[in-house]
Amino acid sequence: MAGVVVTNVEKAFGSTKVIHGINVDITDGEFVVLVGPSGCGKSTLLRMIAGLEEITGGVIKIGGREVNHVPPKDRDVAMVFQNYALYPHMTVYDNMAFSLKLRKADKSLIEERVRKAADILNLSQLLQRYPRQLSGGQRQRVAMGRAIVRDPQVFLFDEPLSNLDAKLRVAMRTEIKALHQRLKTTTVYVTHDQVEAMTMADRIVVMHDGIVEQIGTPLELYDHPANMFVAGFIGSPAMNFIPGTLRRTGGAAVLEAAGGVRVTLPGSVPGSDGQKVTLGTRPEHLSIEADGDGIRGSILVVEPTGAETQIVVEAAEQQVVAVFSERHHFQPGAPIILRPRPEAMHLFDTASGRHLASR
């Protein structure tokens, strides 16, 4: 096992630069998820750690050893591919034994390792099958088995669950996390699904357009997003953004937004009078008020899910989503005033997108 240190790493394909100087420090035994929209460079970064892509600039170290020019086979990393990449002409057993056979490992050792991995992954009954005779979830497990028999320093996962159906995805998510807790091997996991990232990661690296937007634990990112991109990307349903102007009168601060919306802000918020700011508030941090300041609008849609009720409100010339765990009687078309809880409000500079309060 080993840590992975990525320092100022850059990547260009021809004249197109896709990764602009990334720094990530992954400690030994950590489960780190790289998350971001498609094209953000997360898979490229993973492939650079694996050695499948050349590094244009910077340094990657695995277990303290610089691996910039070390070929993939000598990096002691194992990877699970999105399409599993199982060898179709080999049985499950041979797929899992292949890397050990190449290393000329002892036959009994191979047998023991493969049996053990098959036990962990519940594959013992399938060892003589060919990949085509397996279901998607079984193939996924074989791909993981192939990785664990080698007992590598680092596991790399490249969107491993995106070919599975929703139910299986949730089940495999749990399996992968349990596997990590059992083996404690350093893991780098790429996904575009923020729910996957939130539920699995020790730490999340949010990437966007080839840069790192923020690194932190799931709840750090949720509670203290560094900017509007992270705030909007993490959390479902997504955070509401209400752009407006900051007004200061005496000690008080108010956000004036379109459609006559006025929200009183804590007097301590940074920012100057007249500054263009965006208020960010999560759907579950809105409360219903009878009168006074707040986000005034009318209810557009009511979506009860049983555990909670989600409403979409038309206010400030846009749609605002609110979620309540207690039951209210909502009527589409009825007027409503929503007020964000002051301690859970986020204020961003509209021009730069940066969070005004945090750091």
Next chain:
Amino acid sequence: MASIPAIPYQSSWRSRLVENKNFLGAVFMIPAAGILLVFLAWPLLRGIWLGFTNATLGREGRFIGLGNFISLAQDSVFWLSVFNTFFYTVIASVAKFALGLWLALLLNHNMPFKAQIRAFILLPYIVPTVLSALAWLWMYDAQFSVISWLLTQLGLIDRYIDFLGDAWNARLSLIVANVWRGIPFIAITLLAGLQTISPSLYEAAALDGATASQRFWHVTMPLLMPIIAIVMTFSVLFTFTDFQLIYSMTKGGPVNATHLMATLSFQRAIPGGQMGEGAAISTAMIPFLLAAVLFTYFGMHRRKWQQGARDD
């Protein structure tokens, strides 16, 4: 509102027959079966029959049993042609496979002008055989050979090579021409096969610790095997029955040294007039061709790992 009258139910034997799937299937097969029978099966059977007669050009022969085969068994020229056919087929097929696979692997890499190079590779295959044979004939000419000229200019030889006048030279020269002509078919087909192999398999193998040659033997070759089986069967069939190239370059000479079974059969039957004997030589090729077809059948037979998809 008036109700729509029901269509009266017809149950005449004719209408029932027209609705019958088995009957219709048989009817639709008649044209294809007829064409195959008239243009393929009949000439084949007729050819085999001729092999058992003493027919000559212009004279209907009579049945003489195994007479032709018995005389062929004692004919050293026939046995020479059998040897030549096998020699030609084995050497040319192995060379075509090796060079074709090498070319396909080369073309499977990213390189500039890939599409143009791939099109260019096909050229030998597009040129009519007789025309390319003429070109090779010039290159192998005893006096004007460009190959000999080049080698003399380079100082490697001091006398022009007698490419087609010497028995072994002629055999090898023909094999070179056949290989040149046959490579594109193999290279392009194997290239198509190579492109069906997912790049992530090579990446997975690289991470598993496989060197380039281990990736070739453990990933490329097994996955290419089904296509190799098909393409090599066809290649062996084409080479075994080759006629055009030989006949337009050497006509089987010098002194029967390059006669294949196909050219000898033609030689005996048409210019020689011995229809029955020629047909017997052709018939003697059938067992070998059948063996090649059976090889295809079992080679193409889906391997175990290709079978049994449960969810796709």
